[in-house]
Amino acid sequence: MDDFELEIKRDFLQEAKDLIQSVEQSFLELERDPTNQELINSIFRFAHSLKGTSRAVGFGQIAELTHSAENLLIEIKNGKIQVNQAIVSILLTFNDKVSEMIEGLDENLDAVFNINELVFELERIANNEPPLGGAVALPAQLMSSEPIVTFTPPSSSDAKWEEEEAPSTDHETLANSAPVMSDESAPAVVLDVVPELTPAFAVPGQTEKTPPPKKERKDDETLRVSLNRLEKLNDLVGELVILKALVENSLDSMGEHKTSRSLGKLCKEIQDLSISLRMVPVGPTFQKMSRVVRDTSALLEKKVDLRVVGEDTEIDKTVLESLGDPLVHIIRNAIDHGVETPQERAAAGKSEAGVVELMAFHDGNFLVIQITDDGKGIDANRLIEKAKKKRIIPETAVLTEQQGIELIFHPGFSTKDQVSEVSGRGVGMDVVKTNIEALGGEVKVRSRVGGGSCFRLMLPLTLAIIEGMLIQTGTETYVIPKGQVQEIIKLNEKDITRITGRVPYITLRNEIIPLFYLQGDFGNVKRPEANVAVIVTQGDVTYAVGISDVLRQLQVVVKPATKEMASQCGVMGTTILGNGRPAIIIDLLNLYMKRVKKETVGLKSAAA
Amino acid sequence: MGSANNHSSSDASRFMEFSLGGESFAVDLLLVKEVITPPDMTPIPKSATHVSGLINLRGLVLTVIDARKLLGIQPEKTTTENAVIIFDLGERLVGVIVDSIQKVLHVPKENVKPVPDADAATPYMKGIIQFDNKLTMLIDPVILLAGTPSAKHKAA
Numbered sequence: 001m002d003d004f005e006l007e008i009k010r011d012f013l014q015e016a017k018d019l020i021q022s023v024e025q026s027f028l029e030l031e032r033d034p035t036n037q038e039l040i041n042s043i044f045r046f047a048h049s050l051k052g053t054s055r056a057v058g059f060g061q062i063a064e065l066t067h068s069a070e071n072l073l074i075e076i077k078n079g080k081i082q083v084n085q086a087i088v089s090i091l092l093t094f095n096d097k098v099s100e101m102i103e104g105l106d107e108n109l110d111a112v113f114n115i116n117e118l119v120f121e122l123e124r125i126a127n128n129e130p131p132l133g134g135a136v137a138l139p140a141q142l143m144s145s146e147p148i149v150t151f152t153p154p155s156s157s158d159a160k161w162e163e164e165e166a167p168s169t170d171h172e173t174l175a176n177s178a179p180v181m182s183d184e185s186a187p188a189v190v191l192d193v194v195p196e197l198t199p200a201f202a203v204p205g206q207t208e209k210t211p212p213p214k215k216e217r218k219d220d221e222t223l224r225v226s227l228n229r230l231e232k233l234n235d236l237v238g239e240l241v242i243l244k245a246l247v248e249n250s251l252d253s254m255g256e257h258k259t260s261r262s263l264g265k266l267c268k269e270i271q272d273l274s275i276s277l278r279m280v281p282v283g284p285t286f287q288k289m290s291r292v293v294r295d296t297s298a299l300l301e302k303k304v305d306l307r308v309v310g311e312d313t314e315i316d317k318t319v320l321e322s323l324g325d326p327l328v329h330i331i332r333n334a335i336d337h338g339v340e341t342p343q344e345r346a347a348a349g350k351s352e353a354g355v356v357e358l359m360a361f362h363d364g365n366f367l368v369i370q371i372t373d374d375g376k377g378i379d380a381n382r383l384i385e386k387a388k389k390k391r392i393i394p395e396t397a398v399l400t401e402q403q404g405i406e407l408i409f410h411p412g413f414s415t416k417d418q419v420s421e422v423s424g425r426g427v428g429m430d431v432v433k434t435n436i437e438a439l440g441g442e443v444k445v446r447s448r449v450g451g452g453s454c455f456r457l458m459l460p461l462t463l464a465i466i467e468g469m470l471i472q473t474g475t476e477t478y479v480i481p482k483g484q485v486q487e488i489i490k491l492n493e494k495d496i497t498r499i500t501g502r503v504p505y506i507t508l509r510n511e512i513i514p515l516f517y518l519q520g521d522f523g524n525v526k527r528p529e530a531n532v533a534v535i536v537t538q539g540d541v542t543y544a545v546g547i548s549d550v551l552r553q554l555q556v557v558v559k560p561a562t563k564e565m566a567s568q569c570g571v572m573g574t575t576i577l578g579n580g581r582p583a584i585i586i587d588l589l590n591l592y593m594k595r596v597k598k599e600t601v602g603l604k605s606a607a608a
Numbered sequence: 609m610g611s612a613n614n615h616s617s618s619d620a621s622r623f624m625e626f627s628l629g630g631e632s633f634a635v636d637l638l639l640v641k642e643v644i645t646p647p648d649m650t651p652i653p654k655s656a657t658h659v660s661g662l663i664n665l666r667g668l669v670l671t672v673i674d675a676r677k678l679l680g681i682q683p684e685k686t687t688t689e690n691a692v693i694i695f696d697l698g699e700r701l702v703g704v705i706v707d708s709i710q711k712v713l714h715v716p717k718e719n720v721k722p723v724p725d726a727d728a729a730t731p732y733m734k735g736i737i738q739f740d741n742k743l744t745m746l747i748d749p750v751i752l753l754a755g756t757p758s759a760k761h762k763a764a
Contacts, residue, residue, distance in 0.1 A: 239667040476653065522653050563700055564659055564671035565652055574662060574669040582650045582662040582669045 005058075006109075012057045013106050014224075019046060020099045021284060027091050028290050034083035043091075044073045050098070062101055065115045068122035069094045075126050085298070090125055092291070094118060227317065230277050237274040238465075238557035238576075241267055245578035275465060278318070282360045282369070283311035285320055285327065289358060292328050296335045303342055303353035304335055310360035315367045319439055319459050323369070326432040330371050330455050331356060333429065338375030338453055348450065350374065366441070366483075369457040378447035380404030403540070405447050409433045440466075440481075440572075442538075466558055468585065470551040470577070471534070473519045479556055479575055479585045486537040488550055491515075491530050503595075506544055508535065515544045516592055522570065536588050543596045545588055554578075558585065621717055623737060625710040625744055626693065629681040632744045633706075634713060634737055639749055641696040643709055645688075646672075660705060665694065672703035673753060683707065695749045702753050715739045720746060 023046045030039055047070045055063035069091065075081040097118055104111040244267045251260035286308050297304040315323075339345075339354030346352060357372040380401040387393045387407050399407075411430040436443050440460045447453040460466065460483075467482040489508070496515060497505045503514045513535075517528035530546025556575040565571050565584075570591025577583050623634040649661030649672060658677035662669055672692055676683040689708035694701055720735045723745075732752035737744040 235667060242667075476651070559669050562662065562669060562671040562702075564655065564673070564702075568652070568654060576664045576667065576669065580664055581648055582664045584650070584652065584662070 009057050009059075009105075009109055012053055012059070013102050016050065016054070016062075016102050017099070019050065020095060020102065021287070024092070024095050024291060025287050027088055027095060028294060030083055030091075031085065031088040031294070037077075040073070040077050040083075044070070044077055047073055059101075059105060061113055061115055062098060062105075065094065065097060065101075065119055065122075068119045068126070072122050072126040075128075081125070081128065087125065089298075090121060092294075094122065225277075227278075230274075234274050234278065235557075237271050241271055241557070242576050242578060242580065246580065271465075276314075278316050279314040280317050280320055281312050281314050282320060282323075282367075285324055286311055286358055286360070288324065289327055289331055292331050293335065293356060296332050297339075300336060301341065302335060302339050304339055305353050305355050307355060307357040308359075309357065313360040313362065313367065315360075315459065319367075319441075322435060322439055323457075323459070326435045326457065327358075327369070327371070329429065329432050330457075331358075334371060334373040334375065334453065334455075338373040338377070340376050344376075348376075363458070366458045366460060369459065370454060371457075372452065372454045374452040377449040377451050378405045378408065378445075378453055379449055380447075383407045400540075405445055408445070409443070465555055466585075467553065468556045468575075469553050470583075471518075471547050472549045472551055473522070473530075473547040474528075477551065477577075477583060478518075478522070479554070479577075479583050480534065480588055481572065481585065482553060484536055484588050486535045486542070489533050489535060489544075491533045491544075491546055506533065508542070508544070511542065513542050513544055514596055515546055516595070517546045518586070519546075519548070521591065522586060534588070536592070538589055538593065541593070541596055543592060545592065556583075556585065620714055621720065623713040623715065623744075623746065624693070625713050626691070626706040627708050627710055628676050628679065628706055629683060630707075631681065632710065632742070634744045634746050635693075635695075635749050636746075637712060639695050639697070641694045641701060644692050644694065644703075646690050646692050646705060663692070663703060665701065665703070668701065670694070670701050670703050672705060674705045675752075676705070676707070678752070695753070697750055697753065702749075704749070704753070713737065713739055713744070 023043060026039055026043050026046070030036065030043065033039065047066050051063050051066040051070060054060075054066065072081070072087075072090075076083055076087070081087065097113075097115065101111075101113050101115075104113060244263060248260045248264060251257075251263070290306050290308075293304055293306040334356050335354070339356070340348065340350075342352040345354065355374045357370075359368075359370040359372070361368055361370075380399075381404065384393070384397075384399050384404045384407065387410065388395050388397070392407070392410055393399070408429045409432075433443050436457055436459065442458045444456040444458065445453065446456075468479040469482050469485060471478055471480055491506070495506050497507075499505070503516065505512050506515050507513075515530075515533060517530055519528035519530070520526075528546070529548070531548055532550060533544040533546050534550075535542065535544050554577075556577075558573045559575055561568075561571045561573050561584075565574075570587050572585040572587035572590070574582055575585055622637040624637050624640050625632055625634045627633070644665070647663050649663055651661045652659055652671070658674050660672040660674045663672050674683075675681075687708070690705065691709050692703040692705050693709070694703050715737055719738050721738055722735055723730075723733045724736075732748050733745060734748040735746040737746050
């Protein structure tokens, strides 16, 4: 295979991936609006151009499979077959198969797939044949004659297709010829046609008739750039910003304030731009969810409408990539545990179809993804009961309703008595929480029995840059993420209650909270001191971290911690300050969360 | 440093010789990315004593290890000769402080001898270079720097 051929194959695969993803939406839309002729036409055009280009670059199997799908689409287009759920299902299966093949070919350009059953099924539906009887016998027959059948049928019928651009009569003949092909005599007939149909023959007509699919999708010209190069650019821009701070200082000291300001402005613009290059809209990921909703609701025999808001909201590509799995988990759970069956909903006075709303919006330095359902909500009491039975929490524990609801994030917790195919294995919500927290985000849940649930995924807009605070403790300076800081208070020695053998406590607005000394836990000081306390709140846990001073706020480029720091708990990463010195970014949540839980539980039981 | 690579021959190897507390050591030159004068370092709290701190190497944050403390050698006084060797260990860069850099050795392979009485306690000793009537300990920085800091940190 020469370079050129390799290149066009790769190009095709990349293009086809995009196409497949966008056409899946059309299939799902078709299910909602089965008579939309425009939609049917656009799907048909897609199939036609996929068939043409895939054969042109030499992926015969994709062409063959697409050809059978096209036969079915012709019938739909001509109103011979009415679109229903079964039809959409088979079209989606086709879509999945093509996308699987594309993935496979991406890894190995000579990969061969088993497409016979699906081809057969598509042909069967196109011919309006009942699924019984022949359906069982014929695939086996096809299998036995695999090599011939696999490669030839598309070419034979395609030849006709090439010449006539869509008069209905020809499609009928085409479709009618399909049963003949599945007949025993078919292979022989088909074989005769093969020799005169080399790919070279088919290509020119195909490419002329089919406009390049990319043009329909985007009017803004785009360029594919590897993420590596973007990351390198971001790193360098980060360096530029650090250097800028130094240059600004010397410019200012020379009295060149105007130059210094222009430089600052320019650097900020470059930095914003380089960060925005990594940002992609959440739309495509949301679109994949409509498929999840469809399949899950069909499986559970529930009716669910998916509403999507804020598809254009942009987020860092790396964050988005890790978002897919958590979203699938939450949506499946919402449909399985949340949304009731149509009967239950009718009885509760709700509309028959449940609504799952997927919403994305910006909130400060966070991107929020909110998944709301109008189902039966989470029954906190049932969860608490279950948790006690499973000994996840002690028998005597007293939990608030909110704490009860948050039990769903506990590993190994599932309220479904029956493990279903969809959910109920008890791996899910805790994985969601771990995944989101690994991204530096958090998950919040609100729920009302009978009214539905709402999950909020708060994600950092970008992993590369965070808003931080430069703090001093003893002689050391550290950076802490601003997002973790609830408030900062002045610390007076008289406000601190010390109990031997325990962590000291302070009182904040009538709430007793533990006080940790950063200098003691993140330094080698025996008698730590603090003038200022940073108040950290996570969920319903609040604690104070004593430090010497808060120097200023700053934006820092997060760099990984070195391997030598890996064992140190509470390190989020490192960064380089304006003066060129490295600094450690401390993760206050990670550093204290475990200890604070122990301390507060101890405090509460001591009070009781 | 890179220019030394130009006249390579298959039956000879190049090593960087440096001194720690008056003793001579050498490492495979190919593992050395560069040598810098010791910059300002940010200490890492609660780390092992041989971890000197973090440095900024043109935008990369690296840990610097004090080889003298790691090997239990008495350091000489801080001089302008002190240097930080930046090792490229493949998956990461690590800086190592040494008393001074001596020279680049270009020695035939047969002059690298196995360590006599090699024992398990010093697996980082890769061999002994016999050259110019002088013996130099050849160290494998990959083994020397692997894992040790965090292991010692836990003990501390």
